[in-house]
Amino acid sequence: xxxxxxxxxxxxxxxxxxxxxxxxxxxxxxxxxxxxxxxxxxxxxxxxxxxxxxxxxxxxxxxxxxxxxxxxxxxxxxxxxxxxxxxxxxxxxxxxxxxxxxxxxxxxxxxxxxxxxxxxxxxxxxxxxxxxxxxxxxxxxxx
Numbered sequence: 001x002x003x004x005x006x007x008x009x010x011x012x013x014x015x016x017x018x019x020x021x022x023x024x025x026x027x028x029x030x031x032x033x034x035x036x037x038x039x040x041x042x043x044x045x046x047x048x049x050x051x052x053x054x055x056x057x058x059x060x061x062x063x064x065x066x067x068x069x070x071x072x073x074x075x076x077x078x079x080x081x082x083x084x085x086x087x088x089x090x091x092x093x094x095x096x097x098x099x100x101x102x103x104x105x106x107x108x109x110x111x112x113x114x115x116x117x118x119x120x121x122x123x124x125x126x127x128x129x130x131x132x133x134x135x136x137x138x139x140x141x142x143x
Contacts, residue, residue: 001075010124011078011081018081019057019065021058023058033050036106081116
């Protein structure tokens with residue numbers, strides 16, 4: 001699978017975003033969540049429950065970036081990008097329905113995630129890939 005420039009940029013944006021956010025949640029969860037107006041307690045269990053998906057998000061971001069440069073990883077990178085950027089907004093929308101309206105920072109994150117999801121869907125929609133090379137056919141065209 002050969003990537004167009006638009007597909008590479010989209011995958012790069014998705015990957016860098018997931019990697020950086022995941023690493024921030026993993027390394028500095030108090031500061032990361034404080035940027036959204038969320039104050040975390042010094043509860044080892046809570047922090048473990050936040051750091052674990054942060055690590056997962058960082059790894060998925062790394063897979064997206066790896067797919068930009070490694071042809072054999074492109075399908076995995078695409079699956080990772082679509083999984084992250086469709087699942088996160090879906091989860092946030094469930095939260096809005098069940099828990100009510102979150103802070104402006106969380107709503108901003110939701111909008112950003114929806115934007116990346118839209119870019120991924122646009123960049124990797126069916127038919128956006130160049131056609132496979134056609135080999136010589138022994139069949140003559142119909143007259």
